[in-house]
Amino acid sequence: MEKNRSGRRKFISNTITTLAFLFLANTFLLKRLNSKTRPKIVIVGLGIGGATCLQYLNKISNFVDIIVIEKQNVYQTGPLSNLVIGNILQRKDICFKINKKKYKNVKFIFENVKRIDVENKSVVFSKNLKVKFDFLILSPGISYKNDILKGYNVSDKKNIPHCWDGESNITQFKKRLRDLENNSKIIITSPDYPYRCPPAPYERATLIANYQRKLNKKVKILILDSKNSFTKQENYFREWQINFRDEIEWIPRSKGGKVIFYDQKKNLVKNSDGQIFKGDFIHIIPEQKAASIFFDSELLNDGKDWCEINPISFEINRFKDIYAVGDSIDAWAMPKSAFSANSQAKILAINLINKILEKDYIDPVFLNTCYSFSKEDRAFSISAWYRLNMTKDKIISLGSSESNVYANDNDRKLEAQHAIGWYETMVNDLFM
Amino acid sequence: MNKILLYFILFLSSNVFADQDKTINLIVENCKSCHNLNKQVTKKIPDMNNLEKEEFIRLMTKYKNDKDNSVMNRISRVFTDNDILKIADKIYGKK
Numbered sequence A: 001m002e003k004n005r006s007g008r009r010k011f012i013s014n015t016i017t018t019l020a021f022l023f024l025a026n027t028f029l030l031k032r033l034n035s036k037t038r039p040k041i042v043i044v045g046l047g048i049g050g051a052t053c054l055q056y057l058n059k060i061s062n063f064v065d066i067i068v069i070e071k072q073n074v075y076q077t078g079p080l081s082n083l084v085i086g087n088i089l090q091r092k093d094i095c096f097k098i099n100k101k102k103y104k105n106v107k108f109i110f111e112n113v114k115r116i117d118v119e120n121k122s123v124v125f126s127k128n129l130k131v132k133f134d135f136l137i138l139s140p141g142i143s144y145k146n147d148i149l150k151g152y153n154v155s156d157k158k159n160i161p162h163c164w165d166g167e168s169n170i171t172q173f174k175k176r177l178r179d180l181e182n183n184s185k186i187i188i189t190s191p192d193y194p195y196r197c198p199p200a201p202y203e204r205a206t207l208i209a210n211y212q213r214k215l216n217k218k219v220k221i222l223i224l225d226s227k228n229s230f231t232k233q234e235n236y237f238r239e240w241q242i243n244f245r246d247e248i249e250w251i252p253r254s255k256g257g258k259v260i261f262y263d264q265k266k267n268l269v270k271n272s273d274g275q276i277f278k279g280d281f282i283h284i285i286p287e288q289k290a291a292s293i294f295f296d297s298e299l300l301n302d303g304k305d306w307c308e309i310n311p312i313s314f315e316i317n318r319f320k321d322i323y324a325v326g327d328s329i330d331a332w333a334m335p336k337s338a339f340s341a342n343s344q345a346k347i348l349a350i351n352l353i354n355k356i357l358e359k360d361y362i363d364p365v366f367l368n369t370c371y372s373f374s375k376e377d378r379a380f381s382i383s384a385w386y387r388l389n390m391t392k393d394k395i396i397s398l399g400s401s402e403s404n405v406y407a408n409d410n411d412r413k414l415e416a417q418h419a420i421g422w423y424e425t426m427v428n429d430l431f432m
Numbered sequence B: 001m002n003k004i005l006l007y008f009i010l011f012l013s014s015n016v017f018a019d020q021d022k023t024i025n026l027i028v029e030n031c032k033s034c035h036n037l038n039k040q041v042t043k044k045i046p047d048m049n050n051l052e053k054e055e056f057i058r059l060m061t062k063y064k065n066d067k068d069n070s071v072m073n074r075i076s077r078v079f080t081d082n083d084i085l086k087i088a089d090k091i092y093g094k095k
């Protein structure tokens, strides 16, 4: 017992030392900096990427001004949202308000940012109010392409909510799912790459099947896919074979999965071969692009859908002192996930501190692990480490690997526990 | 053997993380995504706070060498033994 405690003490002191290498050892420098000017750092978006930057930058909040701007008072996470749809968790379990007590020196503004005034280094709100910045971090997530699927308008409230961001009405989605009659047909369209959380459409289909079975309803779920393969495919196929053989059917692009037309009134979609699919519940997962603020502020290169950044500093190409992180960036080999956004944001914050202190940047190392559930007690994952290529202008994968397709029940259960454990650690660190 | 495969194996077996202290710091920052290194916030992931350094090294080496494809096996298999020692130094201090 005593041994453990001493180990723990040592452990904690060393954890503090780890941070000290960055922060405390630089107190002298920071004080000098403080006496000249206090740099003003503005963070837009308090989701996973923004909150991670905040967590790290908060450690120097005595020496810099930090302002966080977020349009929503309550943040609903993407991770575990499919478990809410599948009635395993409740919505309140995935909703968080930032614990301001943890961030005493930080100013929070809950407003929608209209655009960035690059020339004047300021953030512009809807009522044309402005906040100036020295350094700006953007982590506003994604927006949707409205011109890919004829007949589909992302903001049409009569559609089944797409539930691909924290603003979507997950409660309404569940109500419409619950209201389905026996023998209903559910159609889910899965978008083309790149999009937020590549395995999530298949996790959603699986957890909907699981939920309907608990309601004693027979349903047929058709996944119409814009792609010919998808991440963790073999693991999903295995889970469907074991548990949902009669419920779920996947149609790849090559077999007519690419949907090009949607008729809300007639409840149908049409594929590129003109084949019609009728459904009682048509769930379109829209094609995606970076958040609208990038387009409205002209921060993207011509014709690009995602923000191009320097992979060491995360500074946006061509825009000095403006940084972007998370789902809105083109992160080369890294998928758009909360785990990735969290890992990237740590590097952004550490290297921004290095920049402020006029120290060298550290070459980044990133990690991603993405869990998927097929039932409350069954999950599997994919993970990979990432680093820079030789010319240091790209993020490359060191090779991703997945859970064993033939994993036994215990292994699936253990991964389900790890998935929840990862989530609890992350939201505790960021929001609580 | 396929040349590309050989390069790939060489690439993996030579220290993928360049063995720099700063890189090790960043690896530890990534460990924290699942393992809170200050307090236990979840019972669903093994708590590293009460481990002794030797036990940590033993467990990490076991994860790395086990062929069980667990998430920790997949995450630790890119580390060299030296990486593991350096990570342990970073987290639990040098003796």
Ligand SMILES: Cc1cc2nc3c(=O)[nH]c(=O)nc-3n(C[C@H](O)[C@H](O)[C@H](O)COP(=O)(O)OP(=O)(O)OC[C@H]3O[C@@H](n4cnc5c(N)ncnc54)[C@H](O)[C@@H]3O)c2cc1C
Binding pocket: A044, A045, A046, A047, A048, A049, A050, A069, A070, A071, A072, A075, A077, A078, A079, A080, A081, A082, A111, A112, A113, A114, A139, A140, A141, A142, A163, A164, A165, A166, A196, A197, A200, A291, A293, A325, A326, A327, A328, A336, A337, A338, A339, A340, A341, A369, A370, A371, A372
């Ligand atoms: C169904 C589903 C399941 C998922 N499951 C997982 C999973 O299991 N594991 C995983 O790692 N990832 C998962 N994800 C992905 C994860 O949600 C995202 O990758 C992650 O949230 C990205 O973080 P971000 O900071 O880029 O964006 P977000 O977390 O979306 O944060 C963006 C924030 O910016 C705010 N904002 C946007 N525009 C403005 C503006 N103009 N003014 C002010 N504020 C603004 C938004 O309100 C939001 O709070 C899932 C996603 C979905 C949809």
